[in-house]
Amino acid sequence: MSEVLTRDETGSAPRPARRRTIRLPGARTAIGAAGAVLLLALPFYVDRFWLEAGLFAMAAAIGAIGLNLLTGATGQLSMGHAFFLAVGAYGYCVFAADGGDGLTGLGLPTWLAAVLAVAVSGIAGGLFSPIAGRLRGAYLGIATLALIFIGQHVLFNARDLTGGFNGRDVPPLSLFGLTFDDRELLVAAVPFGSAEKLWYVGLLLLLGCGLFARGVLRGRPGRAMNAIRDHRIAAGVIGVPVARYRAAVFVLSSMYAGLAGVLLALVFQRTVPDYFGITLSLDYLAMIVIGGLGSVAGAVVGAVFVSLLPQLLTRYSDTLPLVSDPGMGGIAPGEAARYLYGAAVVAVVLFLPGGLVRVAARLRVKPRPGATPGEER
Amino acid sequence: MEEHDRVTTEATGRQAAAHATAQEAAAQATAQAAVPSGIPSLDVRDVTVRFAGLTALDAVSFTVRPGTVHALIGPNGAGKSTCFNVLSGVCRPAAGSVRLGKHELTGLPPHRIAGLGVARIFQNLALPPHATVEDCLLLGRHRLTRAGFLAAGLRLPSAAREDRRHRERVREIAAFVGLERQLDRPAGSLPYGQQKLAELARALCMEPRILLLDEPVAGMTAAERRRTAAVVAGVRDSLGISIVLVEHDMGVVMRLADAVTVLDFGRRIADGAPADVQNDPAVVRAYLGERADPEETAS
Numbered sequence: 001m002s003e004v005l006t007r008d009e010t011g012s013a014p015r016p017a018r019r020r021t022i023r024l025p026g027a028r029t030a031i032g033a034a035g036a037v038l039l040l041a042l043p044f045y046v047d048r049f050w051l052e053a054g055l056f057a058m059a060a061a062i063g064a065i066g067l068n069l070l071t072g073a074t075g076q077l078s079m080g081h082a083f084f085l086a087v088g089a090y091g092y093c094v095f096a097a098d099g100g101d102g103l104t105g106l107g108l109p110t111w112l113a114a115v116l117a118v119a120v121s122g123i124a125g126g127l128f129s130p131i132a133g134r135l136r137g138a139y140l141g142i143a144t145l146a147l148i149f150i151g152q153h154v155l156f157n158a159r160d161l162t163g164g165f166n167g168r169d170v171p172p173l174s175l176f177g178l179t180f181d182d183r184e185l186l187v188a189a190v191p192f193g194s195a196e197k198l199w200y201v202g203l204l205l206l207l208g209c210g211l212f213a214r215g216v217l218r219g220r221p222g223r224a225m226n227a228i229r230d231h232r233i234a235a236g237v238i239g240v241p242v243a244r245y246r247a248a249v250f251v252l253s254s255m256y257a258g259l260a261g262v263l264l265a266l267v268f269q270r271t272v273p274d275y276f277g278i279t280l281s282l283d284y285l286a287m288i289v290i291g292g293l294g295s296v297a298g299a300v301v302g303a304v305f306v307s308l309l310p311q312l313l314t315r316y317s318d319t320l321p322l323v324s325d326p327g328m329g330g331i332a333p334g335e336a337a338r339y340l341y342g343a344a345v346v347a348v349v350l351f352l353p354g355g356l357v358r359v360a361a362r363l364r365v366k367p368r369p370g371a372t373p374g375e376e377r
Numbered sequence: 378m379e380e381h382d383r384v385t386t387e388a389t390g391r392q393a394a395a396h397a398t399a400q401e402a403a404a405q406a407t408a409q410a411a412v413p414s415g416i417p418s419l420d421v422r423d424v425t426v427r428f429a430g431l432t433a434l435d436a437v438s439f440t441v442r443p444g445t446v447h448a449l450i451g452p453n454g455a456g457k458s459t460c461f462n463v464l465s466g467v468c469r470p471a472a473g474s475v476r477l478g479k480h481e482l483t484g485l486p487p488h489r490i491a492g493l494g495v496a497r498i499f500q501n502l503a504l505p506p507h508a509t510v511e512d513c514l515l516l517g518r519h520r521l522t523r524a525g526f527l528a529a530g531l532r533l534p535s536a537a538r539e540d541r542r543h544r545e546r547v548r549e550i551a552a553f554v555g556l557e558r559q560l561d562r563p564a565g566s567l568p569y570g571q572q573k574l575a576e577l578a579r580a581l582c583m584e585p586r587i588l589l590l591d592e593p594v595a596g597m598t599a600a601e602r603r604r605t606a607a608v609v610a611g612v613r614d615s616l617g618i619s620i621v622l623v624e625h626d627m628g629v630v631m632r633l634a635d636a637v638t639v640l641d642f643g644r645r646i647a648d649g650a651p652a653d654v655q656n657d658p659a660v661v662r663a664y665l666g667e668r669a670d671p672e673e674t675a676s
Contacts, residue, residue, distance in 0.1 A: 219524055220524040226505055
């Protein structure tokens with residue numbers, strides 16, 4: 001009893017800590033606002049290469065957020081993320097194309113096609129959910145490998161839907177009479193092509209997806225998901241329907257992947273089956289491990305890291321030692337990027353459990369111990 | 378005491394908030410009418426559990442009367458934890474039945490049993506280390522809250538309102554066990570005894586009708602033991618719920634228990650009031666070995 005009482009007295013330290021957290025958001029919102037202005041202004045200043053790289057990173061970030069909900073927050077490994085990306089990308093093509101190129105196309109309005117593509121990814125995830133609900137952790141990872149193989153087989157052979165080996169063209173998105181294609185549109189004397197226009201769509205989607213995932217993670221479902229990851233048996237005993245939650249998270253994560261697939265297709269303007277292989281799934285796993293498991297920020301940071309690295313290396317291959325253009329005998333930029341983030345995964349696992357976002361968190365927390373000595377007294 | 382009374386009345390009001398299936402609704406309705414007097418009794422009848430040839434529980438029967446503390450004791454490996462696993466649905470018995478009022482618990486998945494108002498704390502801590510104590514306790518509110526993926530993701534006003542209401546309740550329960558100062562600390566950073574208390578608080582957050590405590594004071598300091606024992610006694614007296622207690626600390630058992638069941642090698646070897654059980658020759662033999670003189674060892 002006396003121990004409880006003494007703790008009560010020393011525990012009055014939270015007050016200074018609270019004042020500190022009020023001041024912090026001020027600095028944080030300032031940084032956030034500066035970042036937002038920068039992101040909004042980028043299309044006016046940087047060229048197409050950087051915009052496409054950025055869009056690619058945004059699409060990857062959406063997909064990585066989805067995978068982080070499943071693998072990071074719920075502890076369910078998935079190797080099949082690329083499959084759901086493919087469902088989204090090809091689903092969009094099928095719904096939106098008008099059938100002019102001889103492939104199946106329903107000719108729906110493109111925004112509806114995008115929504116339906118995400119829904120179809122969710123349904124695909126739902127079809128797999130009886131398995132996703134029953135298997136845990138690594139076992140689910142092995143089961144989802146099957147999705148990759150089935151997906152690759154279908155992509156190469158269902159020619160009417162996917163165009164086979166050569167893939168198919170992606171119809172440009174059009175919203176409120178604005179078409180996101182390469183017809184140039186002058187905004188403040190800057191020519192806006194597809195990349196510039198899509199940039200804002202990408203930003204908006206990423207923001208929406210990020211906020212939604214954050215709400216889920218911080219709310220009741222997030223607590224249940226973390227409980228399933230940390231103490232599966234206890235989670236059930238506390239009243240969390242474990243199988244139902246696992247299945248639901250799997251569906252949600254598939255929908256995120258589907259949306260990422262749609263955005264990727266719009267950026268690339270062509271989908272090819274080779275892209276949606278097992279390496280893509282591994283890339284996504286690398287993203288969330290490098291960035292930080294279980295958080296939205298981690299997924300975004302990891303996605304930016306993993307998807308920009310090869311682009312940067314390609315861009316600067318002539319100035320970097322050891323890296324040369326593809327086919328020139330040295331290490332190709334793509335390969336070099338793989339080595340680098342392979343090393344990054346190992347380094348993060350060894351030295352930074354919690355990922356790159358932990359570094360930021362640690363820097364932010366650092367002033368604390370000195371400021372509240374009373375707490376530990 | 379005032380605190381305790383409020384806990385009780387709040388419990389009745391809050392329970393109206395939640396429920397999906399008709400069965401749960403019915404269970405809840407009885408709970409509402411009944412707190413604190415209508416806690417159902419827990420009947421364990423001839424429960425047998427086998428693990429690949431080893432009989433962990435052999436036709437064990439006992440009844441937990443409403444509103445009492447029922448202790449389950451026995452030497453290591455006697456089957457106490459297995460018994461808890463059966464009661465909470467983690468483990469399915471090969472034979473026998475467990476009834477809570479008119480509900481048969483065997484065969485129900487753990488979350489449905491939790492939905493009927495059975496809460497449990499684990500022998501080894503099952504708290505997420507990085508989550509704050511408040512989040513841990515809110516997890517206990519899972520069965521009483523509704524917000525799903527859509528409501529939480531879109532931050533619907535209904536979810537925000539629910540969240541606020543339940544955080545308030547969590548604060549009350551934390552105060553009840555003496556953890557209100559620790560609410561915003563990561564659970565893993567608390568000393569062991571407080572982590573055990575946090576787990577007890579999380580179980581209380583489920584507004585249980587039956588509380589299963591698996592070694593609640595193991596590994597605690599003397600002060601923490603007293604504190605926990607006082608909380609457990611307070612729970613029984615003020616909430617009127619039944620408690621099943623597995624504990625090695627005989628002092629705590631004898632102080633708290635209204636009835637004691639003794640297991641040894643999966644068999645029930647004694648059952649009755651604490652004083653009677655303490656003097657039972659079979660119990661003494663199980664604890665101390667063969668041919669001991671009951672008169673000497675009982676004290």
